[in-house]
Amino acid sequence: MSLDVMEMVLVTIIAAATPLMIAALGELVAERAGVLNLGVEGMMVLGAATGFAVAVETGSTLTGAIAGAGAGVALAALFGILTVVLSANQVASGLAMTILGLGLSGLVGASYVGLKRDPAPHLDVPGLTGLPGIGRLVFGQDGFVYFGLFLVAAVWWFLWRTRAGLVLRAIGDDHTATHALGLKVRKVRFLAVLFGGACAGLAGAYLSLAYTPFWAPAMTAGRGWIALALVVFASWRPLRVLAGALLFGGATVLQLHAQAAGIGLPGQALSALPYLATILALVLLSLGKRQGGSLAPAALGRVFTPHR
C-alpha cells in the first residue's frame, strides 16, 4: 500500500470515528455524573436533521452545527426534567427520548430529504496540507474533527484537573454522600445531561453536514448506541474514548472496503460487523476486568430523590 492510499484509509477512519467520539464524550460526562442516557441515538438523529435543515436555510455550516447541538440540548433538557428533577426511571426515559427523537427528526427533516450540500470545508494550510503521507491527515480535516479532539482534551482536563470535575465524579459515585456534603447533586447532573445532549446533537450534525453530507431518515443507524457501548468500552475515560472510537471507526471502514472488494462474505454479514464487534468488545472488557471490581461510576443509573 502506498503512502497516499494509507493516508486515504486513515482519513476515512477518522471521519467514521469522529461522530462516535463526540457523542461518546458527552455521554461519558453524563455517566460520570451518574446519569445513564439511553436517548443518545434520538438526540443524535434530531441533531442531524436540525443541523442539516438550519444549514440549508442559512447557508452556514457553523450555524447548522450549533443548531444541531441545540436540538440535542433541547431533548436532553426534557430527559433531565424526567430523570433528574422528577426521578423517573432513566432507562425507560432514555428510550422515550430515542423514539421521540427519531419521530421529531423525521418531521424536521421531511422537506430536506434528497437535498445535497457541500460538505463542511476542510482545513487547507498552504504548503502543509499538500505534504505527502501526512498532510491531509494532520492539516486537512474539517472543523468537527479538530473540535472533537479539542473536546477529548477539554473533558479530560475538566474531569481530572478541576475541582468541578472532581465534584461531578464524586456525585456519580455516591449521590447520598455528596448531597450530605452540600454539593448540588441535581444541578450538576442536569448540566452534565445537557452537555451530553449537546455533544450527541453535534455528532449528529457532523453526519449530515460533513460525513454524508445529506439528510436521510434514521441516518444515524445505531451510532448513538455504539457511542454508549464505547463509553463502557473506554471504562469511562476520555482518552480511551479516542482510541476506542478509532477502533470502531476502523471496523466500519473495514466493512465498507471489504464490501467494495467483494470478498466471499455476504454484505449483511459485513454490515453486522460493527454491532458484533461492540458485543465482542464488551465481552472482552468484562473478561479482562478484575473479579468483583466494577469500573462504572457507582451511582450510575440509580435514582436520587432528595427530601429535606
Add this chain to the structure above:
Amino acid sequence: MRIDLSPRANRSPAMDALSPVLAFAVAVAIGGIVVAAMGRSPAAAFVTYFVAPLSEVWSLQEVALKAAPLALIATGLAFCFRANIWNIGAEGQFVVGGLFGGWIGVATHGMTGNTLWVLPLMLVVGTLAGMIYALIPGLLKVWLGVSEILTSLMLVYVAELLLDYMARGPLRDPAGFNFPQSVTFDDAARLPYLMEGDTLHAGVVVALAAVVIATLVLARTLFGFTVRVVGASPRAARFAGFSDARLTLAVFAVSGGAAGLAGIAEVAGKIGQLQPSISPGYGFTAIIVAFLGRLSPVGILVAALVIALTTIGGEGAQIDLKLPLDLTRAFQGLLLALVLGADALSRYRVRFVPGVTT
C-alpha cells in the same frame, strides 16, 4: 428554587390508574398543537387518529391485528422490567422467531400427507428461537456482568441483517422472479382466520391467552412473586434467598419467548411468507406499551389497543390529511415520556422550596 420530592406514604389506586390517562390527554393536546402548527385542523386529525379506526369493521380488525403482537411482546417485557432487567432487544427476538419459525413454513412448502403438525411446530420453533436469542444477553449478563441493555440492542441489528440475508438469499422463492421473498406458505403453515372472509387470525387469541396466563403467573405463582419482590425491593429479595442469576435468565427466556411467538404469529398469520423485513418496529413500540400499561398484563392489553389505534389512525392521517407517519412515532415517544413523568408525580409529593438549589 429547590424542587423536593417526598415519597407518598399511601399511593391512591385511583391516581395510579389515572396518571397514564392524564399523560395521554396531555400528549393528545400537544399533538393537537403540533398538527395546528403544521396547518391542519386538530379536530379533523383527532377524528382520523382516534375515532375513524373504530368506526369500521375492517379497521377495527386492523387495530386488533396490530395490538396482538404489541400486547404479547409487552407482556413478556413486563416480567423483565419488573425485575429491573432491561431487555430492549425484543425487536430482534421477534425477527428471529419469525425467521426460524417461518423457515419451517418454507421447508414444508408443497408437502403432502398429514400436515397438521406443521403450524404447531412453527409456533414452538419461533418461540424457542426468540427465547434462545434473548438468552444470549441474559447469559452474558449473568456470566460476565455485560450490560444487557447494549448487547440486547446490538443483537436487534444482527437479527435484522440475518433475516434480510436469508430472505434475499437461501430462503428466496426460486420461482419468484427474483423478488426478495420466500414462497407463500401452504395453508397448513398459516394461522387460521377466526371468521371466514375476515383478516382477523388466531394470533389475536394467542395474545389474549398470553395476557391471561401472565396475569395468573404474576399474581399466583412463586415465579411471579419473585419477579414482583425483586422489582419492589432487590435487597429484600436477596435476603429471601432468591437467585439473581436464575431470575435474570428466566425473565429473558419469558420475554424472548413471547417476542419470538409474536414474530412467528405475524409471519404465519398476517404476512404468510418471509420478507427482508417483517416488523414495523413492534419490539420497540412494545416497550412503550409495557410502560403505558404500568407493567401489568391487563393494563398492557389496554395500552396495546390504544397504541395500535394511533398507529392505524396514523396510517389514515397519512392518506387523508398528508400528515407524516413520523408524527405518530413522535407522539408515541412523547406519550412514553409523559407517562413516566406522570408516574413520578403519582409516586412523589412535589414541593417547590424557594431560595436554594440541590
